[in-house]
Amino acid sequence: MEPAPGTDGKETSSDSWYLKGVVHLCERGMTTVPAKYVFPASDRSDGGGAAGPNMELSIIDLSDLHTPNRTAVLRSLGKACEEYGFFQVINHGVSEEVIRDMVDVSKRFFDLPFEERSRYMSSDLNAPVRCGTSFNQNTDRVFCWRDFLKLTYHPLPLVLPHWPTSPTDLREGALSYGRHIRSLFLELVAAVLEALGLDSEAADGVMEELKDGTQVMVANFFPPCPEPNRTLGMPPHSDFGFLTLLHQDGVRGLQIQHQGHWLTVEPLAGALVVNVGDHLEIFSNGRYRSVLHRVLVNPSVVRMSVASIHSFPAGAVVRPAPQVINEANPRRYKDTDFATFLNHLFTRESKDKNFVKSRVLLGPENQEEG
Numbered sequence: 077m078e079p080a081p082g083t084d085g086k087e088t089s090s091d092s093w094y095l096k097g098v099v100h101l102c103e104r105g106m107t108t109v110p111a112k113y114v115f116p117a118s119d120r121s122d123g124g125g126a127a128g129p130n131m132e133l134s135i136i137d138l139s140d141l142h143t144p145n146r147t148a149v150l151r152s153l154g155k156a157c158e159e160y161g162f163f164q165v166i167n168h169g170v171s172e173e174v175i176r177d178m179v180d181v182s183k184r185f186f187d188l189p190f191e192e193r194s195r196y197m198s199s200d201l202n203a204p205v206r207c208g209t210s211f212n213q214n215t216d217r218v219f220c221w222r223d224f225l226k227l228t229y230h231p232l233p234l235v236l237p238h239w240p241t242s243p244t245d246l247r248e249g250a251l252s253y254g255r256h257i258r259s260l261f262l263e264l265v266a267a268v269l270e271a272l273g274l275d276s277e278a279a280d281g282v283m284e285e286l287k288d289g290t291q292v293m294v295a296n297f298f299p300p301c302p303e304p305n306r307t308l309g310m311p312p313h314s315d316f317g318f319l320t321l322l323h324q325d326g327v328r329g330l331q332i333q334h335q336g337h338w339l340t341v342e343p344l345a346g347a348l349v350v351n352v353g354d355h356l357e358i359f360s361n362g363r364y365r366s367v368l369h370r371v372l373v374n375p376s377v378v379r380m381s382v383a384s385i386h387s388f389p390a391g392a393v394v395r396p397a398p399q400v401i402n403e404a405n406p407r408r409y410k411d412t413d414f415a416t417f418l419n420h421l422f423t424r425e426s427k428d429k430n431f432v433k434s435r436v437l438l439g440p441e442n443q444e445e446g
């Protein structure tokens with residue numbers, strides 16, 4: 077039998093234990109954080125738990141998009157995308173029940189015995205369903221305190237047969253969540269394009285592409301951690317897509333970087349968090365920013381979140397929209413696509429926005445990094 081890591085956190089085993097995930101480790105009764113999970117002091121949270129100043133993200137009431145307030149709402153939305161890269165939405169049309177079912181089936185997936193979950197562990201980043209641990213367990217030198225289940229949602233007829241059949245209601249719950257979130261994403265994108273100033277013809281073309289775009293849903297599971305100050309639930313990263321729609325439960329943990337400080341996003345019951353991804357940063361030629369965010373863990377309760385990452389179709393080229401480029405605002409990013417992104421993800425640690433930075437054009441007129 078494989079030796080288990082000591083419950084005092086001393087390294088007594090090979091890396092294969094860590095590849096089984098934090099749920100598996102916790103089931104063995106860890107009392108300290110194994111060295112594999114200890115982040116350098118400079119990367120850790122200072123206060124532990126979800127300390128750090130709270131921030132009130134802009135709250136966009138989507139019901140106002142259908143009223144004479146639309147212009148004011150678009151202005152707030154554009155400002156939030158420019159300043160923070162994050163905002164929250166309320167009255168978004170995804171019911172409490174749909175969200176609760178998704179969280180519930182995901183939680184029960186993580187409760188399954190390791191042998192059952194491990195059927196979906198894969199190092200193929202293109203796999204339609206993938207569970208695993210840390211951020212990218214193939215390349216991470218330090219592991220983070222998270223297990224995940226990723227479900228590709230589109231094109232549904234091709235991917236659905238691969239989704240787990242256990243728990244028996246997982247497909248039903250995830251399908252319903254995916255469908256509702258997808259239509260919310262399209263409503264949000266229409267607003268974002270309008271806020272960016274695209275005319276209706278240009279916006280319609282982009283919408284057509286995004287209607288057939290990629291969607292990956294990620295259920296994140298962060299078990300209680302015996303020494304939360306020494307590790308992270310997720311290290312600083314930006315999201316690769318156009319927009320991410322996130323449900324975080326009531327447990328604090330999400331932090332975003334703003335003007336050099338880490339700010340905690342206070343959970344707001346019923347709201348969904350929305351953030352700008354790298355593809356939207358490129359598409360907007362840097363006007364909207366994908367922002368570094370991370371997740372802290374805590375010693376006492378499980379935290380769960382479900383992210384849905386949306387973008388263009390897998391074969392599409394992402395580039396700054398012609399309508400946002402002009403003499404005063406010259407093109408700042410190279411063309412990019414999923415193959416380039418996946419190659420990046422496979423080959424290096426995804427931190428500090430190094431993917432989007434690798435797409436910045438450094439012409440004589442444009443020496444600043446994005």
Ligand SMILES: O=C(O)CCC(=O)C(=O)O
Nearest residue numbers: 294296324330371381383
């Ligand atoms: O758990 C959270 O609040 C954020 C999760 C996240 O950043 C991600 O899934 O990329």
